[in-house]
Amino acid sequence: MEYHSVQWNETSMEFCTGRDFPLVDPALGAEFTTIRLSTVADVERAVTTARAAGSGWRRTGWDDRARLLRSTAKRIRDDVDAIAAVLTQEQGKTLKESRIETLRCADTFDFYADDAFDSRPEIRELDGKRSWVTKRPVGVVAAIVPWNFPLTLLSNKLVPALAAGNAVVVKPAQTTPLATRVVLAHLREAGLPEGVVTAVLGEADVGRALVAHPDVDMVSFTGSTETGRAIMAVAAGRVKRLALELGGSDALIVDADADLDGAAKATAIGRFFNCGQACIAVKRVFVHRVVVDEFVEKLGARVDRLVVGDGRTPGVLVGPQHTDRQRQHTVGLIDDAVDQGAAVLRGGGIPGEEVLQRGYFVEPTILTSVPENARLMKEESFGPVVPVIEVESIPEAVARANASEFGLGSSLWSRSPANIRMAIESLEAGYTWVNEIAIDFDGLPFGGVKQSGFGKERGRESIDEFRVAKSVVAPENTDVLA
Incomplete structure (x- = not known):
């Protein structure tokens, strides 16, 4: 050809x-x-x-x-x-x-x-x-x-x-x-x-x-x-x-007063673009407890609209993992989290459709109740899986975001000037998006801190x-x- x-x-x-x-x-x-x-x-x-x-x-x-x-x-x-x-x-x-x-x-x-x-x-x-x-x-x-x-x-x-x-x-x-x-x-x-x-x-x-x-x-x-x-x-x-x-393990934080539609859209794009295979991508989501149920519902609705398949097929939004080894690593992270008590809200593994059996596909996956010691919370994940974690406050979310050894990108969705200022100052990352989808720009420096x-x-x-x-x-x- x-x-x-x-x-x-x-x-x-x-x-x-x-x-x-x-x-x-x-x-x-x-x-x-x-x-x-x-x-x-x-x-x-x-x-x-x-x-x-x-x-x-x-x-x-x-x-x-x-x-x-x-x-x-x-x-x-x-x-x-x-x-x-x-x-x-x-x-x-x-x-x-x-x-x-x-x-x-x-x-x-x-x-x-x-x-x-x-x-x-x-x-x-x-x-x-x-x-x-x-x-x-x-x-x-x-x-x-x-x-x-x-x-x-x-x-x-x-x-x-x-x-x-x-x-x-x-x-x-x-x-x-x-x-x-x-x-x-x-x-x-x-x-x-x-x-x-x-x-x-x-x-x-x-x-x-x-x-x-x-x-x-x-x-x-x-x-x-x-x-x-x-x-x-x-x-x-x-x-x-x-x-x-x-590597990176970027956190996206959702405040109690956040634009939940915008935050859900940013999470879906930030996690499932390129089948989740990006260094700078949403890999952990910390949501204030008063809006976590509504946020998860909105994110789930977006995931339901994601069509998985061959990237050359019209209408497909999520392609395969790059290699079978990468797919098995992603499935291993999901299985480890579930074994430790995580709940699967969407997806959870390899699609069942016969047409997808040949390639290296993984279902877009949402997990909740993921424990801190799960591999998904500590390692860099390179697949279409996102853990949603409930928090009591934005300072708690920032502290848990910073608990990672990585510091590439970070995001905050909030209408509170005080919380926005605190997060910008405190998040340990080379890039912070506030009420924006995580896209890097030629005109701004890009690079991380820590590991x-x-x-x-x-x-x-x-x-x-x-x-x-x-x-x-x-x-x-x-x-x-x-």
Whole structure:
């Protein structure tokens, strides 16, 4: 099947000479093609190529960089339907979700093409001296991307790194490389010099070789906290710069005076979009006791309208889990909670419909009376299951939200200015939404605290992650900046 309008040129960007690896359609549970993975020797070639090409790219003027980013954005938008079809087949999300992600990727290319991100010397005032701060590229960046949002998380790393003048070695998840291939092909066709971006595919040995390589100056990674810790250990030997966006267990808090329709909508979107497979997603809901019954009724009504199935089928709103292993993990979290006394209000396991037996589907699930020691309350859940927990007050809800080791996102639905101020100040998270659906924006920094990692994606803060600042002091009559 021909998926896209740009042919992939394996010789110029991708370094993969290893074993064959099957790609599986999550909605069908069946292999649909194979790819070749990289070897450790391929990593060496990919990094060396990027290092050699990077010196020219860092000297490329801002106008040329910005023009290339805007051209790539247009190409992606023009190819959105084909890219979305690829993404749905390899990842499992619905076509609507794939279109949203593809267009969001294009938006990120446009966002960092803005002249505001040009790196100009910043004058600083010193008595009797002339001083300024310059910023230069880090060098070669390893961008390690997971499978849940292959294009969103690719663009969050790749685009600001390129805009800052870096060369990049991309490592997509080996289960979702195809949409990434198309985007990189569009980037190359837009005029990116050969070698500035290279790509490798593989499992832990490839990732370890990439992180450890002496010519990789920075690693930008999204994935599990466990893998983030392993990357830190490997990178420590060379004191590499890191940006780590790790796990999350976001809390949504519903006050007694909240807009319950809005809160239920935010919960349904925040938990069931992409079949619950997102780092920043509603994973625990704390509801004031005086409205918990009404809230659960409204949330249940929304879940009843969710159609589960193959994401290419019109009307389907929730696709499959990405792999059978992921499905079994989600079902295990549900079973553990039920075994400890949780009540199942909706869903609860694998759908019974025969047409859904082939793929990796899980019913959208609502649980109540979930004990604190249930795995669902402590681990990061990556599936369509939401626990609703009754609380006596908003301070109690905030305290229980903060009891997690994670601190990525948080939400509050309330009309009380005092409770809103308290929650904003007290919630231990990198992002807080107040009476809003949990959507992150290009213009705002995104990143977590605690075991959710460090470093920022999106916003000006992101492009500065990929630059090194240098302070310069000279005699007052120095005129080199003219």
